[in-house]
Every structure is written in C-alpha cells, then in structure tokens.
Amino acid sequence: MIDSRDMKQPDWAEVERALVIMAHPDDPDFSCAGSAIQMARQGIEVTYMILTNGDKGNHNPLVTRRQLILMRKEEQRKAADLCGVKDVLFMDEEDGFLRPTPEIRKRVCREIRRIRPQLIICSNPDRYISGRGYINHPDHRNAGLIALEAIFPAADNLMFYPDLANEGYLPHKISQLYISGAEETDVEVDITDDIELKIKAILCHESQFSDLQAMEKGMRERSGEKQEDGSMRHFERFQQLIFRPRARQK
Numbered sequence: 739m740i741d742s743r744d745m746k747q748p749d750w751a752e753v754e755r756a757l758v759i760m761a762h763p764d765d766p767d768f769s770c771a772g773s774a775i776q777m778a779r780q781g782i783e784v785t786y787m788i789l790t791n792g793d794k795g796n797h798n799p800l801v802t803r804r805q806l807i808l809m810r811k812e813e814q815r816k817a818a819d820l821c822g823v824k825d826v827l828f829m830d831e832e833d834g835f836l837r838p839t840p841e842i843r844k845r846v847c848r849e850i851r852r853i854r855p856q857l858i859i860c861s862n863p864d865r866y867i868s869g870r871g872y873i874n875h876p877d878h879r880n881a882g883l884i885a886l887e888a889i890f891p892a893a894d895n896l897m898f899y900p901d902l903a904n905e906g907y908l909p910h911k912i913s914q915l916y917i918s919g920a921e922e923t924d925v926e927v928d929i930t931d932d933i934e935l936k937i938k939a940i941l942c943h944e945s946q947f948s949d950l951q952a953m954e955k956g957m958r959e960r961s962g963e964k965q966e967d968g969s970m971r972h973f974e975r976f977q978q979l980i981f982r983p984r985a986r987q988k
C-alpha cells in the first residue's frame with residue numbers, strides 16, 4: 739500500500755492551461771478525469787488531445803468503423819463536458835498502430851506551441867505490462883513517447899520546425915509533466931470528492947462496455963483505498979517532472 743505521507747500534493751498555483759495527451763477516447767477519463775475536474779474547477783483551461791481515432795475499440799460486427807469513430811468522439815466530448823474540460827482535439831491516427839513518427843511529433847508540437855500549457859499529463863512510455871496482469875496497449879506506450887518527444891527537445895527549441903515558428907507557433911516550455919501509470923509515483927491528487935463524477939465520465943464511453951454496472955463496480959473497487967479510520971479515499975497518482983524556465987540567451 740502506498741503511504742500518502744511520502745506523496746507530494748499538486749502545485750497548480752501557476753498553471754493556467756493544462757493539456758492531457760492520450761492514445762484513445764476514454765484514456766483521459768480512466769487515468770486523470772478526477773484531476774481534470776479539479777483543475778477545471780479552479781479555472782484552469784484543460785484540453786484533451788486524443789491521438790488515435792479509436793476505430794478498433796469494438797466487438798460488435800453491426801457497427802462500422804466509420805460509425806465507431808463518430809460514436810467514440812461523441813462519447814469523449816460528452817465525458818469532457820461533464821468534467822469541465824474546455825476542448826478535445828482528435829488527432830485521428832489509426833487505433834492500434836500509433837507510432838512515434840516525425841509527422842505526429844510535429845503535429846503534437848504544433849498544438850503544444852499553440853495552447854502553451856504549463857502542465858501536460860501523458861501516459862507512461864515504459865509500461866509494457868499493466869500492474870493488474872494485462873499487456874499494456876502499445877498505443878498507450880507510444881502516446882507517452884510521442885508526448886515526451888514533442889515536449890523535449892522539440893516544443894521549446896526554435897531550431898525544430900522553423901516553419902511552425904513562421905506560422906506563429908513559437909517555442910514553448912512547459913513547467914510540469916505528470917506521467918500517468920508510472921511505476922514510481924510522487925504526486926497524488928485526492929479525488930475522493932469527485933469520484934462519482936469521474937465514474938460518470940467513464941460511463942459516457944458506452945461503446946466500450948458490455949456491462950456498465952460491472953464496470954462501475956470494478957472502477958469503485960480498484961481506485962478506492964481503505965484508510966486507517968475505515969473510510970475509503972480515491973487518488974490519482976503521477977510521476978511528476980518539474981522544469982525550470984530556460985535562462986535567457988544573451
């Protein structure tokens with residue numbers, strides 16, 4: 739069990755905009771909807787960036803790929819609305835084949851330079867096996883890798899993509915990175931008061947669950963931790979990287 743006393747609390751005092759970069763529709767809701775809810779409530783503008791079109795997330799032969807893509811976008815928009823998220827960007831890479839190509843790195847870099855977030859949340863690029871005995875979806879790893887490679891060294895370096903700079907997308911350095919699904923977490927967001935809303939957001943992704951009730955029950959059990967006084971609390975934990983502002987060049 740994780741001892742909360744070792745955990746840092748989030749410091750969002752300087753955060754005005756946050757960007758969540760994930761592979762599939764529903765990934766933000768599972769991994770960080772509680773944090774997104776709290777940031778939005780504090781007036782932080784939260785944007786979700788979904789890298790793939792989610793076109794493999796279905797086992798119903800009556801639903802076409804095209805229909806599924808539209809359904810999943812709609813589900814993600816609905817979930818984001820519930821959480822107070824400002825915008826959802828769909829990058830429309832093919833589900834299941836996400837790769838850290840130069841093309842997608844540049845597209846993500848452009849959005850980082852456009853939105854200029856102080857904080858980014860992404861998935862863990864190192865996680866091959868999920869802690870609960872599952873193979874982690876390769877898109878989750880590659881989404882993490884794409885995010886990291888866009889943040890550093892590309893987003894903040896004028897020598898990368900001078901054409902973007904010419905279009906007005908100037909270099910931008912974030913100050914905080916939260917990695918979800920990390921082995922070593924060091925910051926935690928207590929989402930106990932928001933767990934009901936988080937579950938509601940997850941349940942917006944109706945196309946993904948054959949049994950909504952079982953899903954809801956499993957979610958509650960997995961995320962809750964029994965405290966010494968017997969109460970249950972819910973947390974989202976991340977590995978946190980803090981970046982200092984770049985010293986001005988003479």
Ligand SMILES: [Zn+2]
Nearest residue numbers: 761762765875
């Ligand atoms: Zn996913």
